[in-house]
Amino acid sequence: MSASWNALHFVRPDALWALLVLPLLVAIWWLRRRRANVWRQTVDAHLLRHLLVGRDRRAWGGLILLLLGTAAAIVALAGPSWRQVAQPLWQTPSPLVVALDLSSRVTATDLPPSRLLQARAKLATLLRERQGGEVALLVYADDAYTVAPLTDDMANVALYLDALAPDVMPRDGQRADRALETAVKLLQQSGARGGDILLLTDRADADAEQAAASARAQGFVVSVLGLGTPQGAAYRNGEGQIVPARLEEGTLRGVASRGGGRYARIASDDKDLAALDVLTPRVSADDSREGQGRTWRDEGFWLLPPLMLLALFAFRRRGALAALVMMAALPMALPTTAHAAEGTWWQRADQVDQQRLSTGVDAYRKGDFKAAQQQFEGIDTDAGWYNLGNALARQGQYDAAIEAYDRALKQHPGMADAVANRAAVDAARKRKPPQNNDQNNDQKDGKKPPSDPPDPGKNPGQGNDGQSSPPQDKGEQGQSPPPASGDPKDGQSEGGKSPQAADSQAQAQADAAQRERMQQA
Template identity: 25%
Template sequence: MLEKIKHIDWNKFHFLRTEHLWYGIAAILILCVGFLFYKETFTWKKQIAKHLRPYVIQKGTVWKTVLIRLSVILMFGIGLVAFLGPTWSQFKAPAKKVKSRFVIALDMSHSMLTTDVSPNRLERAKFKIHDLLEANPKAETNLVLFSGSTHVAIPFTTDYKIILDQLDGLQPRMMPHGGTSFNLLFDRVNTFFTDNKAEGKILLITDDLDDLSIALLSAFLQENNVKLYIYPFATQSGASIPGHKKQVSALNSNKLNSLAALDQVEILELTLDHSDVKDLAKAISDHIIFEDKTDKKDENWEDNGYWLVFPLAFIFLFSFRKGWSINLVIIMLFFSSCSKEKNSDFKFKDLWYTQQYQAQQAYDAKNYVQAALKFKDPMHKGVAYYKAGDFLSAETAFKQDSTVNGLYNLGLTYAKLGRLEKSEEIFEKVIQKDPNNTNAKTNLQHIQQTMNDMEDIKPEDQAVGEDKPQAQNKQNKSPEDLSGGGQKATKKDMQKKRLEETVETGKRKGKELDELPDNFKSGKGELPKNILMRKVDDDPALFLTKKFRYQIKKGMVKTEKTDHSW
């Protein structure tokens, strides 16, 4: 240590956290002013008999008081210097590793319903995406749907279950505009790889390569550090497009060969098993951690403030005297400040409020995500996640609670996620444990009725590719704005009974369930038994359909008219 301090390079000496200097100086000035104007009162001496004072009170010296005050200021000053992070040397550490991103771009044009690939191109593509994600490519992945417009269906995530849950309901009728616009697709994908250090991966699943410009693709690859995998879902013989009997969609072999000649482009071959996507997942996961040079090291400045702990400890040895209690508090604060790794999550209120109380405060303020992170109890954590709309996290939390209330909430969460069979099973368990739970019985009836309605849907209503309305809804004249446009409703209007939605999407129907009481306090008293969501979700595809149309309406997403409407 002495050798290190002895050879300080004063030309390189500086502080790592100079932005906090003024706070420390202000604190030292406050201490000095406090000591300067502090006057000791001696009125207590009058309570002692005059003739006994010489024997009870020992006369002290002024220099001891001054020494104590100077030592407090000295300790505070040393601690401040340590906190500012004095440094004069550097150390080499391994270069930072960066993660790669993976984009799945799925063609949602009408020609993807062609049946030359069984059962049709789109369904086979969804099977392949499912197998790919099951093989765990380990990269942050998002799902982009494109036709005459491009939309992000699922943002970047490592929780592939979120993407898998959306795959089944994807149909071309969801897209606001037909056609296949590669220009808009690559304009949107280009925003994902701005200044990316790791090589990004793009999987392009399409059946129409005619409109894919070689010049456009070459420029995109030159501007971005990415590798493009093209997965053609079409045969050379092709087949008629449903709804466009006179139009035949087939694979353009010449165009495919031209694309294969480009650098950073790889053509995938469709196989009957999952070996193709399994190899792709391995290729992505093998390069998920990317470095230009494995032997490259970054030079970082070394924080030498922790050496000042030793003089602080030395002064502390002389602090075991009356009136020095404040020094112990200062020492504890300095020890925490001088540590190499500063706890950035620590806040001043942590000194006064427990995490549980802070979680309840966040919940009362409707900051449900923050409350969920702070709650330790699975029930409270799950309710907070549920109120925040994060139903997957709520499911994880409720699974850890084996009480009747925990099972009840888990059943609601499964219903919200659209897993009706699982929800039915959980509600039946609740009724077995608590036969008097009327809420569980009511919701079980709603779930079973919904499942029966799904079975009663006519086959022609499930036909793929027909140009017909996606839902036959009774017009809702309520002022509520389901599109997010922000329409206001009067209190009187909001108190009206909501019109029941009888949306038939070929997936399931949504029916109203009971509602979580507004006066619910998750941290006060026993949890009520009627913790219940607002309603069972409609088909997730219906939500994406409304979302995409809303984006077009508000000008958030561009559209392009292509040569082919399919």
């Protein structure tokens, strides 16, 4: 018992300042009592004690109950605590590794227009709808190759989907066992104690089942999404022969069973992904990489029963106000954890800035640069000014973006990302054609000026060679990818081609270059 008294403290000690209201209540009660007693104005003081029998005793009793109830409510609000409870410091959502079969069998057309295009669309849906967690992508045929390592940037992984095709693989084959082994290595290299592996294929063999069992023994769950139909369709294999390809669900169910996961056939909606339970990452206490900490437990709820008993005495004439005051204070004394609650009452300024920074990064990655700008404004840190510059640059506000980068460099001299982005934005600003001159030239030529100015920069993620490249990401500081800068676009490509034709040609070149890099890997 003595140890508990020695450990007694208050989770919210600032609430005890409210005890200063008790003397004020006594003073108000005394003044109201003197004004309300009309007998004191007409009867001498030495005669009042013979006329007012029992009134003083009841009045003092009501005052004592009011003071006790108010004091108990304030103490409960302050959060008395004398013991600690275990609490996980933080938990990690289980990562997901997606292994896609890129053998020649994915060109079968039993899933129109083809299995490959259906698989691409399904992976795009998975990356768009998954609620957090890291995702990696690998492809396999005769061997397995990593396309994107584990990352929480889903948009970065989605950049590679259009380049996936059987002709990027060095040799044709269907070694699902090697894909599972590579997936296990990716998860182990990330330090994850658990994780999920999703295999997209139309058949498997005994080696794949053994690899799935090995992955399960190491703490990883293997699920399978079947590509194709039982009726199947013809396709041209690596040797040029026309052969049928059917969905062999029995072998796929065996892999999922040995891997401790689930099996589902690909569907036109999200029911298959929901059945595989890959849209929401699994989170368990075993996934916590930092163990458990201890926090003080708020014991203020023990004062609720006496407060409720005291409130019963307030249900009498002229006691409704006191009852309402104490009843309003009761919910505030419910047990809560000792750490700061979400909101602004119990958050420090740096915690509020960090929350706004995280919200702004999410909006930035979704393409809502205006909302990201609103979140970044007012965060007087190098990360805040850096991200504000990125959001402004994506909206074409180059001067304001450069000023934001300068503020970031003032707080963090030599910040490499800020220096690089400032130079890129400054170059884009210098290449941006002035609007007034364009309008004057159009008027001289007798042409009507365009209603909307041309886009001053390249699309996000476009490099100088026209290839799609993943944006940079400063995940450790919670910073968003830097803006992409480039030459101004005037709505016409070289040689008088239409914008649609130029975009199609650039996309084809990007896909070809991506496939060449994957073959070299």
